[in-house]
Amino acid sequence: MALTIDQPIEHKQQSLAARLFASQTFWVVIAVILACVFLSFATDAFATSKNLYNITRNITFVAIIALGMTFVIITGGIDLSVGSVLCLSSMILAVTMHAGYSIEVGILASIATALAIGAFNGILIAYLGFPPFVVTLGMLSIARSLAMVASNNTVVFQFGPDHAKLLALGGGAWVFGIANPVLYMILLALITGFILRWTKFGRHIFAIGGNEHAATLTGVPVRQIKVAVYMISALSAGIAGIIQTGWLGAVTTNLGTGMELQVIAATVIGGANLAGGVGTAFGAIVGAALIEVIRNSLGLLGINAFWQGVFIGGAILLAVLFDRIRNFRRSD
Amino acid sequence: MAVLELTNISRHFGAIQAVNDVSLSIEPGQVVGLMGDNGAGKSTLVKMIAGNFRPSHGTMHMDGKELILHKPAEARQHGIEIVHQDLALCNNLTAAANVYLGRELRRGVGPFRILDYAAMYKRAGQLFAELKSETRPRDLVKQMSGGQRQAVAIARTMLSQAKIVLMDEPTAAISVRQVAEVLNLIRHLRDQGISVVLISHRMPDVFTVADRVIVMRRGRKVADKTIASSSPEEVTGLITGAIEQV
Ligand SMILES: Nc1ncnc2c1ncn2[C@@H]1O[C@H](COP(=O)(O)OP(=O)(O)OP(=O)(O)O)[C@@H](O)[C@H]1O
Ligand SMILES: [Mg+2]
Secondary structure, three states: OHHHHHHHHHHHHHHHHHHHHHOHHHHHHHHHHHHHHHHHHHOOOOOOHHHHHHHHHHHHHHHHHHHHHHHHHHOOOOOOOHHHHHHHHHHHHHHHHHOOOOHHHHHHHHHHHHHHHHHHHHHHHHOOOOOHHHHHHHHHHHHHHHHHHHHOOOOEOOOHHHHHHHHHHHHOOOEOOEOHHHHHHHHHHHHHHHHHHHOHHHHHHHHHHHOHHHHHHOOOOHHHHHHHHHHHHHHHHHHHHHHHHHHHOOEOOOOOOOHHHHHHHHHHHOOOOOOOOOOOHHHHHHHHHHHHHHHHHHHHOOOOHHHHHHHHHHHHHHHHHHHHHHHHHHHO | OOOEEEEEEEEEEOOEEEEEEEEEEEOOOOEEEEEEOOOOOHHHHHHHHOOOOOOOEEEEEEOOEEOOOOOHHHHHHOOEEEEOOOOOOOOOOEHHHHHOOOOOOEEEEOOEEEEOHHHHHHHHHHHHHHOOOOOOOOOEHHHOOHHHHHHHHHHHOOOOOOOEEEEEOOOOOOOHHHHHHHHHHHHHHHHOOOEEEEEOOOHHHHHHHOOEEEEEEOOEEEEEEEHHHOOHHHHHHHHHOOOOOO
């Protein structure tokens, strides 16, 4: 009897440390910390409160969408439309408020737009069997085009009666001098982490990514959940768009261009697997952090900005290489 | 009275007639062996009973009442449990998570309910012990042997008090010792008055444990008789088509 009880416990303790070292997210955290330590010594400008404020705030926009993207990627899908949805949501907010409506109405319209787009993507994917890549690639084009239509391709920088409120929402620092976007990010990360670990919905998302057929056979509502994850992804892009609008104080129709790739990169660097079944909220955040730290450091170290792509691309490949080595060792 | 009665059940996939006009009834506590060649329609038939597919034609009755199933959860509510042929397991989840897939235990009140990991680990552990399996509830299915995976799929059927357990080739790919364990479980279920439908290509399994054998060929039921009145030779003939029908 003692044997049967001891065994699993010992097994669990072993795997706890082992799991930490085998975790891609853990090594990305180490990389971020090392980079920060190195930069603090190597440059004068890194460890200033202004630079750290900028970095943390810049992380947030990619990170918030990466949180939403994590849901999609865990189910084994992909959402390429998030950059364009961010732009469209920002533009709907801007145009609505510019027309004299309150900030509440603007946010409501913006969120509703994002959710509608997510639902559209999800229904095509879940009920009509379209490949996620194709559907969201189409939406990448459609949403940005709609943003141009909504604004007649102009820059909107006057947000009507609630102008000041919007700028405070995105640009303020209401608690302990932490930039507001960072607070939103932390809040959303906690919610995401909770959903993934503690809810039935979260469990089912992992099941779909692990074996969609098995999930269907055991009665997991696969289609409804797939629609929901694309809605969550679009919603996260919408939220990021609203915050970014408040922070920038202006919306142009090229807002968020190419952002989908940064978001996917952040998710993958943080340990999510594009094949589905794996991903965490924390991973999405540290992935976004690593990308931003790389970007920031290149600037501070005086390296030509053209090299940015090489370093970020390298980080993606390194993260995946790490995963390959781990799998290789296991299959040995 | 029959616990389950199928009347003229058919199912087609496009032009393929997977199950064709099958009628059968199953008594409480009866073990029915369902045999047939590859593609005979066995899995399709049990999937209709388990709520995975809707029949194209025909009706099902359970305890005399018409049984219409839209999803697997409804079949489970009626006391119908199934072990799928491909086991239907998610490699990225733990054994316990797989056992409870689609009916996770939760604690809390109203909308604030969270997964009850402790309870699921505990119950899954008990079920594996009952099955005399080495499976540990917290282990990922990815790392498991064929027999352990089978135990996980079988443990699902023991979660609630079933009336009918459908087993689609539960003894494929497991050791002799574990086959004996599964056959014991089937007898145990029968003794509790639970009916079992056992799909198997292994003649000895069916002939040691079943009370009745049903043979399907190309979607049709070609035989339905007691084990005592049949023989492995006859069943083989029925499966291959050497014997047309009895
Ligand atoms: N989802 C599906 N879509 C299309 N055709 C299907 C589907 N499921 C089964 N079929 C077809 O129905 C027929 C019966 O298949 P089924 O899986 O029921 O056979 P089986 O008797 O279980 O065979 P095996 O012993 O190989 O498991 C086959 O021709 C198969 O190709
Ligand atoms: Mg089959």
